[in-house]
Amino acid sequence: MTSPIDRLRPTTSAHHSAQDLATTFELTVGTGRTAPDADPGALAGVEIWSVASDNRVAADGDLFVALPGASTHGASFASGAIDRGARAVLTDPHGALLLDEAGEHRVPVLVTDDPRNLLGRVAAWVYGAPAEHLTTFAVTGTNGKTTTTYLIDHVLRALGWKGGLIGTVEMRSGDRVLPSRLTTPEAADLQALLATMREDGVSTLAMEVSSHALAMHRVDGFVFDVAGFTNLSQDHLDFHGDLQEYFDAKAALFTPEHARRGVVVVDDAWGRRMTEAATIPVATLSVAGGGAGTDWTVVDVVAEGSAGSAFTLRHRDGRELRTTTALPGGFNVANAALALAMVLEAGADLRDVRAALESAGGVSAAVPGRMEVVGTSPRVVVDFAHNTDALSLALAALRPTTTGRLHVVFGATGDRDKGKRPRMGAVAVEGADVVVVTDDDPHGEDPAAIRAEVLAGALAALEAVHGATGTAGTAGTPARTVTEVAPRAAAIRDTIREAGPQDTVLIAGRGHEVWQEIAGVDHALDDRVEARAALAERDETTKEHGA
Numbered sequence: 001m002t003s004p005i006d007r008l009r010p011t012t013s014a015h016h017s018a019q020d021l022a023t024t025f026e027l028t029v030g031t032g033r034t035a036p037d038a039d040p041g042a043l044a045g046v047e048i049w050s051v052a053s054d055n056r057v058a059a060d061g062d063l064f065v066a067l068p069g070a071s072t073h074g075a076s077f078a079s080g081a082i083d084r085g086a087r088a089v090l091t092d093p094h095g096a097l098l099l100d101e102a103g104e105h106r107v108p109v110l111v112t113d114d115p116r117n118l119l120g121r122v123a124a125w126v127y128g129a130p131a132e133h134l135t136t137f138a139v140t141g142t143n144g145k146t147t148t149t150y151l152i153d154h155v156l157r158a159l160g161w162k163g164g165l166i167g168t169v170e171m172r173s174g175d176r177v178l179p180s181r182l183t184t185p186e187a188a189d190l191q192a193l194l195a196t197m198r199e200d201g202v203s204t205l206a207m208e209v210s211s212h213a214l215a216m217h218r219v220d221g222f223v224f225d226v227a228g229f230t231n232l233s234q235d236h237l238d239f240h241g242d243l244q245e246y247f248d249a250k251a252a253l254f255t256p257e258h259a260r261r262g263v264v265v266v267d268d269a270w271g272r273r274m275t276e277a278a279t280i281p282v283a284t285l286s287v288a289g290g291g292a293g294t295d296w297t298v299v300d301v302v303a304e305g306s307a308g309s310a311f312t313l314r315h316r317d318g319r320e321l322r323t324t325t326a327l328p329g330g331f332n333v334a335n336a337a338l339a340l341a342m343v344l345e346a347g348a349d350l351r352d353v354r355a356a357l358e359s360a361g362g363v364s365a366a367v368p369g370r371m372e373v374v375g376t377s378p379r380v381v382v383d384f385a386h387n388t389d390a391l392s393l394a395l396a397a398l399r400p401t402t403t404g405r406l407h408v409v410f411g412a413t414g415d416r417d418k419g420k421r422p423r424m425g426a427v428a429v430e431g432a433d434v435v436v437v438t439d440d441d442p443h444g445e446d447p448a449a450i451r452a453e454v455l456a457g458a459l460a461a462l463e464a465v466h467g468a469t470g471t472a473g474t475a476g477t478p479a480r481t482v483t484e485v486a487p488r489a490a491a492i493r494d495t496i497r498e499a500g501p502q503d504t505v506l507i508a509g510r511g512h513e514v515w516q517e518i519a520g521v522d523h524a525l526d527d528r529v530e531a532r533a534a535l536a537e538r539d540e541t542t543k544e545h546g547a
């Protein structure tokens, strides 16, 4: 959420008359005080060729769409957008009133009751429906979206396609790469990006679709070729209220408005419910066994290399593909299988996919901040696990290949789903030997108060496991410790310094992120940089002692 606001725009775009826009979308012309259609001539000669919903990225030729938001109304920024070249404004009646009150009459104002609902379709219209030139893949679910999109992109590239990518880490159009601010961009930015991809000759798109995006109409105005569902567990309840509402937001992706067909992992109950809720054709995928009756099944999973796996993806019609992924953990077999099933459901020939993967070394892509190994002695892994399920699975994935002790350094985010904090503390104790509770992104909250909530869960779990608080150990189980260290850089440094060469240190929660927000101020912090510095310091100390 903290990278700079920026976006990719096509270099050329067809001009449209504002009158055509008003007619196509049944918009009224007017301001807050004057009646609609008060000045039918206001649109004469006005042309637009691009769209923005944020004045900070507005440019010449824009239709500025001023949306009502939770903290402010976009109409307050319309003058700034007009200064940057916006030729017309589209807003709701309240926004029109705000413009009128501000005496902003430089450009025509178009009015509709719910502009957010219209934004995706308007932007797609302005840019000439760019998604229709791409084969599009959407991935939703609580965990695994980023990884799965990278793996889809990897398979598509192996097949020779020029791929585009949109998600939490970055946006890619051909060789152009931009850091992301949101997992799924706002509709105006998204359509501009799709138009850029069309211009760059990109033929496929692998994209993360968050529940926020679905609820906020960011992916309206086009239909994905294949949508995939990974899993659902507790997260984002600050926005969605409860799990059912969170599920319902994601289920919207599996309707004809958003996707032509779907692939759903049915290993959790939410996946099975998703297949019932879907109103598009859906292929089911089972990874965890018990896949009787599913369309795609993963069988014969074998640990391979230092942490990866070999597996077979089998269709009920007898087609099957044996391949590997270098990404560690059973959950990455699920991500790899979902990526493959989605590409195959899009119509790729299994023999072509097999040949492509043999040359490409399996379904493996470097995913920044996802199980990223930054050191080997001790092994240090940076991972984006920032909810209970992901943290538990990340620890379980590292346990079998850890010969020493397993350490975890993590915290919980401020201003977000508070219910998960003690549960994250508990799963850390259940999965690791050494638990170091620190800060994640406190945002506007008191970091110490967040740590206290995580610690409460960790210490309660420690007591349940060992019948004691603080440092504990029982025969036959490794000694477990729970400590609190802040700031985060100190927690990383101390843990790496204390770890033995055979140990694994998992630094969880922030993955690829490079800014930490504390009390509204962004501080530079990259877990990978901190970890490498701590490893270098440790090497220096070892040399000095050896000397």
Ligand SMILES: CC(=O)N[C@H]1[C@@H](OP(=O)(O)OP(=O)(O)OC[C@H]2O[C@@H](n3ccc(=O)[nH]c3=O)[C@H](O)[C@@H]2O)O[C@H](CO)[C@@H](O)[C@@H]1O[C@H](C)C(=O)N[C@@H](C)C(=O)N[C@H](CCC(=O)O)C(=O)O
Binding pocket: 001, 053, 054, 055, 056, 066, 067, 068, 069, 070, 071, 072, 073, 074, 075, 077, 181, 182, 183, 184, 185, 186, 210, 211, 212, 213, 216, 239
């Ligand atoms: C809940 C949510 O997603 N809110 C997003 C939404 O806010 P909002 O509608 O309340 O808008 P607002 O901030 O009140 O502003 C109103 C309007 O004024 C405009 N504005 C505002 C300020 C300004 O200087 N200039 C300007 O033009 C805004 O662009 C907006 O159109 O529109 C804003 C503008 O794009 C986003 O910054 C804001 O995202 C925020 C703060 C956010 O953090 N969203 C997260 C939760 C999110 O969407 N996350 C998901 C991924 C979750 C996950 O899976 O991890 C994502 O897809 O990224």
Ligand SMILES: Nc1ncnc2c1ncn2[C@@H]1O[C@H](COP(=O)(O)OP(=O)(O)OP(=O)(O)O)[C@@H](O)[C@H]1O
Binding pocket: 141, 142, 143, 144, 145, 146, 147, 148, 168, 183, 208, 230, 231, 331, 332, 334, 335, 369, 370, 371, 383, 384, 385, 386, 389, 390, 391, 393, 394, 511
């Ligand atoms: N299929 C999966 N099931 C459970 N946990 C997973 C799965 N895939 C990845 N994870 C864990 O979740 C973390 C986040 O993974 P990833 O970034 O791929 O998911 P995401 O859905 O994009 O998350 P976010 O929406 O928060 O960006 C990983 O770092 C890993 O610990």
